[in-house]
Amino acid sequence: MEGLAHQIIAGIATGGIYAAVALALVMIYQATHHVNFAQGEMATLSTFIALSIIQAGVPYWLAFLATIIVSFVIGVVVERVLMRPVQNAPVLTHVGVFIGLLLIIGNGTGWIFGYTTKAFPSPFSSEQPLLGGLVSAHELGSTAVTLGVLVLVYLFFRHTSLGLAMRAAAYNPRSARLVGVRVGWMLALGWGLAAAIGAVAGMMVAPVVFLDPNMMLGILLYAFAGALLGGIDNPAGAVIGGFAVGVLENLAGAYVVGTELKLTVALAIIIGVLVVKPSGLFGRVVTSRV
Amino acid sequence: MTTSRRALLAATAATLATPRIAPAQQAPGVTANEIRIGSTNALSGPASSYSVISRALTAVFKRQNDQGGIAGRQINFIVYDDGYQPPRTLEQTRRLVEQDRVAFLFNQLGTPTNSAIHRYVNQRKIPHLFLATGADKWANPKEYPWTIGWQPSYRTEAQIYAKHILEQKPDAKIALLYQNDDFGKDYVNGVRDVLGPRFDAMVKLASHEATDPTIDSQIVSLQSTGADALICGIIPRFAAQAIRRVHDIGWRPLMFMTNVSVSGAVVMQPAGPEKGIGLITSDYRKDQSDPAWANDPGMNEWRDFMRRYIPDGELGDNNYTYAYGVASTMLQVLRQCGNDFSRENVMRQATNIKPLDVATLLPGVKVQTQPNNYNVIRQMQLQRWDGRSWVRFGGVIEGANV
Numbered sequence: 001m002e003g004l005a006h007q008i009i010a011g012i013a014t015g016g017i018y019a020a021v022a023l024a025l026v027m028i029y030q031a032t033h034h035v036n037f038a039q040g041e042m043a044t045l046s047t048f049i050a051l052s053i054i055q056a057g058v059p060y061w062l063a064f065l066a067t068i069i070v071s072f073v074i075g076v077v078v079e080r081v082l083m084r085p086v087q088n089a090p091v092l093t094h095v096g097v098f099i100g101l102l103l104i105i106g107n108g109t110g111w112i113f114g115y116t117t118k119a120f121p122s123p124f125s126s127e128q129p130l131l132g133g134l135v136s137a138h139e140l141g142s143t144a145v146t147l148g149v150l151v152l153v154y155l156f157f158r159h160t161s162l163g164l165a166m167r168a169a170a171y172n173p174r175s176a177r178l179v180g181v182r183v184g185w186m187l188a189l190g191w192g193l194a195a196a197i198g199a200v201a202g203m204m205v206a207p208v209v210f211l212d213p214n215m216m217l218g219i220l221l222y223a224f225a226g227a228l229l230g231g232i233d234n235p236a237g238a239v240i241g242g243f244a245v246g247v248l249e250n251l252a253g254a255y256v257v258g259t260e261l262k263l264t265v266a267l268a269i270i271i272g273v274l275v276v277k278p279s280g281l282f283g284r285v286v287t288s289r290v
Numbered sequence: 291m292t293t294s295r296r297a298l299l300a301a302t303a304a305t306l307a308t309p310r311i312a313p314a315q316q317a318p319g320v321t322a323n324e325i326r327i328g329s330t331n332a333l334s335g336p337a338s339s340y341s342v343i344s345r346a347l348t349a350v351f352k353r354q355n356d357q358g359g360i361a362g363r364q365i366n367f368i369v370y371d372d373g374y375q376p377p378r379t380l381e382q383t384r385r386l387v388e389q390d391r392v393a394f395l396f397n398q399l400g401t402p403t404n405s406a407i408h409r410y411v412n413q414r415k416i417p418h419l420f421l422a423t424g425a426d427k428w429a430n431p432k433e434y435p436w437t438i439g440w441q442p443s444y445r446t447e448a449q450i451y452a453k454h455i456l457e458q459k460p461d462a463k464i465a466l467l468y469q470n471d472d473f474g475k476d477y478v479n480g481v482r483d484v485l486g487p488r489f490d491a492m493v494k495l496a497s498h499e500a501t502d503p504t505i506d507s508q509i510v511s512l513q514s515t516g517a518d519a520l521i522c523g524i525i526p527r528f529a530a531q532a533i534r535r536v537h538d539i540g541w542r543p544l545m546f547m548t549n550v551s552v553s554g555a556v557v558m559q560p561a562g563p564e565k566g567i568g569l570i571t572s573d574y575r576k577d578q579s580d581p582a583w584a585n586d587p588g589m590n591e592w593r594d595f596m597r598r599y600i601p602d603g604e605l606g607d608n609n610y611t612y613a614y615g616v617a618s619t620m621l622q623v624l625r626q627c628g629n630d631f632s633r634e635n636v637m638r639q640a641t642n643i644k645p646l647d648v649a650t651l652l653p654g655v656k657v658q659t660q661p662n663n664y665n666v667i668r669q670m671q672l673q674r675w676d677g678r679s680w681v682r683f684g685g686v687i688e689g690a691n692v
Binding site: 002003006007010011013014017018110115116117118119134136205208209210212213217218219221222249250253254259260262263 | 336339470496497498499500501502503504506507508510511514526527530531538539555556557559560
C-alpha cells in the first residue's frame with residue numbers, strides 16, 4: 001500500500017511537468033487553432049537562453065523575466081517571418097512548417113549549446129527532501145508556478161479585451177477582421193505568448209530532467225496526451241489532464257502493463273480520447289450550424 | 291570548348307572501360323607500398339564529440355608511416371562521415387569497400403551504425419575490426435566471424451558487478467534498472483550469466499524507454515522490492531536523475547552505474563557530487579587525471595605522442611587514450627600479418643592475439659583474442675566515487691566465461 005501511495009505522489013510530481021507543457025500547447029491552440037509540434041524545441045531553446053543568462057551572473061528571477069521576454073519576441077518573429085507567408089495555405093503545409101521548425105530549432109540548439117547534459121538551477125530549494133524524498137521543493141514550487149500561469153491565462157482570455165480579440169481572431173478570422181480586430185497581429189501575439197509560456201515550462205522542467213537539446217522530445221508526447229485528455233481548448237482541463245496522465249502512467253507502469261509499455265499508455269490515451277470524446281473531459285463540444 | 295569536353299569524356303570513358311585487373315596474388319587494398327584501411331565516424335551531428343577518435347587513429351598511423359610503415363608499406367587510413375546515421379554508414383561503407391577497395395574496415399563508431407553493416411561485411415567477408423562500441427553482439431564468432439569489437443562489452447561489465455555483489459553480499463537482493471534496448475539488455479544478460487538459475491529469485495527488473503521524461507516511478511518500484519543492491523544500465527541524463535532520486539528517498543543500496551554514465555561533469559556534478567558518494571563503476575583505461583599515472587611509462591608514451599602529433603588536442607578527453615589503445619592493437623595485428631595482408635590472414639591474426647599489454651590500459655588488463663572468443667578486453671577494475679573523484683579499489687576482475 002505504501003508503494004501505491006509513493007507511485008501516486010511520484011506521478012503527481014511528474015504530472016506537474018506535463019501540465020506545464022500542456023498549458024503551452026493549449027495556449028497556441030487557443031490563439032491559432034493549430035498544435036505547434038516545435039513547441040517543445042522552442043521551449044528547450046528558451047531554457048538554454050535562460051541558462052546562458054544565469055551563467056553570465058544575472059540573478060535567477062531577473063533571468064527568468066528576461067527569458068520570457070526574449071522567448072516572446074522569438075515567437076512573434078517566427079509567426080511574422082515563417083507562418084505569415086503560408087497563412088492561407090492548407091493545414092498540411094502548416095504541419096510541414098512545424099516539423100521543419102522542430103528540426104531546425106532542435107539541431108540549431110545542439111549546434112550552439114552542445115549536446116552534453118547540463119544541470120539547471122532551481123529557485124526553490126529545500127534543506128531536506130519532502131514526503132520521504134518523493135517530491136522536491138522544486139516540484140512543489142513549479143506546480144505553483146504552473147497554476148499561477150494558468151490563472152493569468154484565464155484572466156487574460158476572459159477578462160481583457162485583447163484576450164477577447166485574440167479568441168475572436170482564432171475562431172473566426174473573417175468576422176473578427178470585419179469588426180476591426182487586427183487578425184495578423186493577434187496570431188503573432190498568440191505565438192509570442194505560447195513561446196513565453198513554453199519558456200516558463202522549460203525552466204520549470206529542466207531542474208528535474210536535466211537540460212539537453214532533446215529534453216522535451218518525450219515530454220511533449222505526454223503533454224499532448226494530457227492536453228487532449230483535458231480538452232485542447234481548455235487551459236484548466238489541460239493542467240488537470242497533465243497531472244492525470246502522470247499518475248495514470250505510473251500506476252499502469254507499476255501495476256498493470258509493466259514499465260515497457262508506459263509510453264504506450266500515453267499513446268492509448270491520445271487515441272482513446274480522439275475516438276471516444278474528441279473534445280476531451282473538459283473541452284467544449286463544437287457544433288456548427290449549417 | 292565542346293571538343294575539349296568531348297575529348298575529356300572519351301578519355302574518361304576509355305579509362306573506365308579498361309578492366310582494372312589486379313594481380314591474382316594481390317590482396318584487395320594492398321599494393322607493394324600501401325595498405326588501405328577504411329573507417330566511418332560521426333564527424334558531424336550529435337555524436338561528433340567522438341570524431342577525435344578518428345583524428346587520433348590517423349595520427350598514430352602517421353607516426354607509424356614516419357617510422358617506415360608496416361612491412362615496407364605505408365598505411366592509408368580513409369575515414370568518411372556518417373553523421374551517426376545508420377543508412378549513411380551503409381552507404382559510406384559500400385563506398386569504402388566497392389570504390390576505394392580498402393583491405394579491411396577498422397574502428398567504425400556506434401552500435402546502431404555498425405548494426406546496419408553487420409550482415410553486409412560478413413557476407414562480403416571483409417574484416418570488420420575493433421569497433422568503437424561496447425555492445426555484446428560483436429562477440430559472435432559463429433554467426434558473424436568477420437566482426438570483432440574491442441572494449442569490454444556492457445555484458446562483461448555487468449558480469450563484473452554481479453561477481454562483486456556475490457562477493458560482498460552472497461544473499462543480496464539485486465535491483466536492475468535498464469534502458470529497454472540492446473544497450474540496457476546487455477546488463478540483464480550479464481547478471482544472468484553470473485547468477486544462472488538463481489537469477490529469477492535474486493533479481494528484480496525495471497526498464498525505461500529513452501524517451502521517458504523521468505524514471506522516478508521505476509526507482510520507487512525497485513525500492514519497494516526491498517533490494518539492497520542496484521545496478522543501472524542507463525544513459526547519462528537518467529544516471530544523474532537516478533543518483534539524485536535514490537539518495538533523496540533515503541534508499542542506500544550498494545549501487546553500480548554503467549561506465550558510460552559516470553563523467554564528473556556530465557553526471558556527477560548535475561546529480562550533486564555528495565549524493566553519489568559510494569557509487570561504484572569500473573574502467574579498463576588509465577585515467578589521465580589520476581596522479582598515480584603521472585610518471586607511468588605507458589602514459590608518458592601517450593603524452594609524448596600527443597605532444598608531437600596532436601599538439602592542440604584536449605588532454606583531458608579520454609577518447610584519446612581509448613584511440614591510442616585500439617590503434618596499438620591494430621598495429622600489433624598488422625605486425626603479426628608478416629607479409630600476407632589478405633583478408634583471411636588479417637582476420638586470422640586479429641583473432642589470435644596473445645595476451646598483450648597496451649600503454650593506456652590499466653596494469654593487468656590485457657588485450658587478447660582466440661578464434662572462439664572475440665571478447666578482446668575481458669578485465670576491468672572497480673572504482674568508487676568519493677564525492678570529488680573516482681578511486682580505484684580491489685584487483686582487476688575478469689568477466690564470466692560464457
